[in-house]
Amino acid sequence: MVEQFHLAFRTRGRGTTPILDEVNRALSGASLRVGLAHVFVRHTSASLLINENADPRVHRDLETVLSRFAPDGDPAYTHDDEGDDDMAAHARTMLTGPGLSVPFADGRLLLGTWQGLYLYEHRTSPHRRSVVLTLIGDTAPMNDG
């Protein structure tokens, strides 16, 4: 069975926005108890990330690595209509990806202790980002009873 939710987030410009609480809220209101939660961002300059949830310096350093991978305003870019951060944002999205799945059981995501779930804004200015959460699974585990 499937349950689908449309979520929206306001980002504050480049960087990570935690979205786990919103996803957990949707999951707790769903009737599915075991399965996969798929999160999908409907944009080409923002992506999803599962990574360290404790030390904010990790996210700062991920920024360092990403900005080397695809520098803003690189003179080699030919697509620059929307500013220096435009093409960099597309490349960063290619690297991190628009969707990911997390298993759940007993109505709870099976994330590890240190895993947080983030929407990653790659443009420098704030944006409104549209996210689709799709739950696929069963209302009770198959092997129950």
Next chain:
Amino acid sequence: MVEQFHLAFRTRGRGTTPILDEVNRALSGASLRVGLAHVFVRHTSASLLINENADPRVHRDLETVLSRFAPDGDPAYTHDDEGDDDMAAHARTMLTGPGLSVPFADGRLLLGTWQGLYLYEHRTSPHRRSVVLTLIGDTAPMNDG
């Protein structure tokens, strides 16, 4: 429920081949109406990409970024049996990944306005690439009726 389709694409060598029309065609012939569409490429030197569908210069610039990430013929590579683009293609596939999922509802993929779906060929010569499309979902939304 599950519906599975085997698709094949001829690439023209390195670069992106749009595959959204083929996926939409399979989806429109399927009985599932809501769920997840998973696309999987059965090769280690081609991958899948969701990114900008309007300006072809974006894809050219993604090439620039990828070729810096994993240059052809890098003297540091030890695996070079099949030519200069061989190991680079494996590394580019690691970065972009062999599979991705897109949510659908009412029989339509929930891609954003600017999101296209592409098979990314990483070898320089044309190849035939085998792709599996798996639809998981329901024939009607759970909350209907």
Next chain:
Amino acid sequence: MVEQFHLAFRTRGRGTTPILDEVNRALSGASLRVGLAHVFVRHTSASLLINENADPRVHRDLETVLSRFAPDGDPAYTHDDEGDDDMAAHARTMLTGPGLSVPFADGRLLLGTWQGLYLYEHRTSPHRRSVVLTLIGDTAPMNDG
């Protein structure tokens, strides 16, 4: 329907550990015959990889590429509490990702001939890594009979 398995692997430090045999073993004991197998690693310094299964030099060269992407002990990192390989491991995990899905049919994963499935340890020392395998699908293909 859903079937879920908790697996654990001991890694030998940085590098790839094949996990396909374990996943196949779980799949062969499952009652689902067609669908998606989703593998998820519950850590922020290890990830999953589908890539070349024949020549071990490919994995060595992927290491070369990854260590350029995120060098150990980079002076630009601000998160270094657990040693030189700590932040590098988080960045490598961002690039390769904590989860992936593989389609299956007739109870067998539909991997290509050259595709292997690996747990990728990004820390230099051995670790115990927890992995969740979630199967979503049907006990028989929808179009059967």
